[in-house]
Amino acid sequence: MTDVDFEIRKKVEELLQRFNILKPPVPVDQLTKQLGILLCLLPADDEISGAIVRKDGRVVVAINPAHHNNRQRFTIAHELATSFFTQAWEEHVSLVKTPF
Numbered sequence: 674m675t676d677v678d679f680e681i682r683k684k685v686e687e688l689l690q691r692f693n694i695l696k697p698p699v700p701v702d703q704l705t706k707q708l709g710i711l712l713c714l715l716p717a718d719d720e721i722s723g724a725i726v727r728k729d730g731r732v733v734v735a736i737n738p739a740h741h742n743n744r745q746r747f748t749i750a751h752e753l754a755t756s757f758f759t760q761a762w763e764e765h766v767s768l769v770k771t772p773f
Contacts, residue, residue, distance in 0.1 A: 681758070684757060684758075688704075688757075692704060692707055698746075699750070701746055701749040701750045701753060702746075702749060704753065705734060705749060705753060708732075708753075709732070710732045710733070710734055710753070710756065711731070711732070711733045711734070712733075712734050712735075712736070712749065713733060713734070713735050713736075714735070714736060714737075714738040715735035715736065715737065715738075716737065716738060716739065717737045717739075719737075719739065719740075721737055721766060722736070722737050722740055722744060722747075722748045723735055723736040723737060723745075723748035723749070723751070723752050723766075724752070724766045725752040725755050725756055727756070732756055734749060734752040734753070734756075736748045736749060736752075
């Protein structure tokens with residue numbers, strides 16, 4: 674395990690412990706709200722699955738409501754990870770490589 678892998682695992686474990694999440698599935702939508710991140714639905718082209726925007730200390734995660742619930746959960750988790758590990762970015766758009 675690399676140092677980066679260790680740091681990621683450590684942050685994830687701390688987050689799960691902080692919110693008393695003991696087993697899967699992780700309630701990513703609830704976790705987002707508990708972290709003070711606004712979660713919204715944003716209709717978009719099919720190749721856009723979600724986005725994250727940071728501005729003036731606020732964070733907004735948008736997901737494509739046309740996508741399957743499983744894809745939406747994955748996108749929320751992906752954008753949460755983006756918010757923790759790429760703090761320098763003000764915005765990020767997640768694209769689906771193969772449309773559903």
